[in-house]
Amino acid sequence: MTTIDTRELRNAFGSFMTGVTVVTAVSESGEKVGFTANSFTSVSVDPPLLLVCPANNLSSFDIFNNCKHFAVNILAEDQQDISNTFASAKGDRFEGINWHSDDNGCPIIDGTVAHFSCSTYSNIPAGDHILLVGQISDFSANEKLGLGYAKGGYFSLGMEHRAEELTHSLDGVVGAIIEYDNKVLLTSTEQGYSLPQVASSSDQGSHKTIRNYLESQGLDCEMGSVYSVYENLDAQKFTTYYRANANNDTVNQSGVYIDIDKIADLNFVSSDIQSMLQRFVLEKQNGVFRLYVGDNKTGDIH
Known part of the structure; x- marks a missing residue:
């Protein structure tokens, strides 16, 4: 079996240009959590499904692994600071940014290109991540341009x-x-x-x-x-x-x-x-x- 260099594999994955999202949820106790992800995929129109992939080592993994609802916020090109906050910051990541809750209590970040409110459709273990499929219950979109990411850096x-x-x-x-x-x-x-x-x-x-x-x-x-x-x-x-x-x-x-x-x-x-x-x-x-x-x-x- 060929030995895979995980660092080089990550670099190869990073060659694919993507948008940048912040995935959010709320725990049963009311704790609001979120993480930056570019592993976002549209899955189906009928029924309306999308896919995100939380990592097992995510500090809020247990909440996403057991959530009944979550939201995906597609960041605009002027929201790089929000991406960095949810990718690395500790403590209350929602402090200092403008947001509101959707009907399920999940945080929706203001000023994004689009957002999707979802109920959990399926949750499938996949290596060091899970495949979290959401069924879209509500969404919004506008004409802004999204924040891009490739080769370890942002682009507009x-x-x-x-x-x-x-x-x-x-x-x-x-x-x-x-x-x-x-x-x-x-x-x-x-x-x-x-x-x-x-x-x-x-x-x-x-x-x-x-x-x-x-x-x-x-x-x-x-x-x-x-x-x-x-x-x-x-x-x-x-x-x-x-x-x-x-x-x-x-x-x-x-x-x-x-x-x-x-x-x-x-x-x-x-x-x-x-x-x-x-x-x-x-x-x-x-x-x-x-x-x-x-x-x-x-x-x-x-």
């Missing part, structure tokens, strides 16, 4: 679309913040450090443009999500930066990898790149990456 379809629209309609620059072993790839110039970047191509779109550029430089990278989309008022161009992860430390002539904790002491070619990397360092420490939209002076963090 809204921002991906925005970046592509700008690239196809306006001249600009597309670049990447490339990580490897807690380091970032930087290029050195007489004016200071910069990031790998190239003029955008309206024929290819921003994602394909930067991917092709990095490949042409001999860089083996896994492209991630959009990190910043802004108008550079000084250069009168739109700029898009993606996050990326390198598979090795080969740089050729592209620059040098510098420890993330040393970035704050460096000089950069422009204030927008400097402020973006300062934000990146802080978000790397906090484990929550956000999206910047605006210009090179002011904007919004999503």
Whole structure:
């Protein structure tokens, strides 16, 4: 029998892009619980069924294993903090977020893309998880875009679309913040450090443009999500930066990898790149990456 490397198996599973949900329930004593899950599947329309997979080591496993009702909340692209809270926080995870109860008392999180209120249809042990099938008794949905997850990181379809629209309609620059072993790839110039970047191509779109550029430089990278989309008022161009992860430390002539904790002491070619990397360092420490939209002076963090 072939030995399976469980870590590599998890990484392989993570290649499948999914949405992000928070599954909630309430115990017989009234305790409200929830956990973050991307193992969510629609099962049937008639009867209306869905499936989630609580892990056996979940702190609230006994409640979900014996619940008669539960709810599934599909998170919106601006609810990454809620995903992180229900994935790792201790104590009352519902404190500090807006929610209300459905007819069964299960928490429904406000601002989501959709929610489903369910009664337990079946509960099947499956290895280190259970297959919890719910029959939908009520649901709601709207036109928001959902929060995405793949390769161990979040992504936003809204921002991906925005970046592509700008690239196809306006001249600009597309670049990447490339990580490897807690380091970032930087290029050195007489004016200071910069990031790998190239003029955008309206024929290819921003994602394909930067991917092709990095490949042409001999860089083996896994492209991630959009990190910043802004108008550079000084250069009168739109700029898009993606996050990326390198598979090795080969740089050729592209620059040098510098420890993330040393970035704050460096000089950069422009204030927008400097402020973006300062934000990146802080978000790397906090484990929550956000999206910047605006210009090179002011904007919004999503």
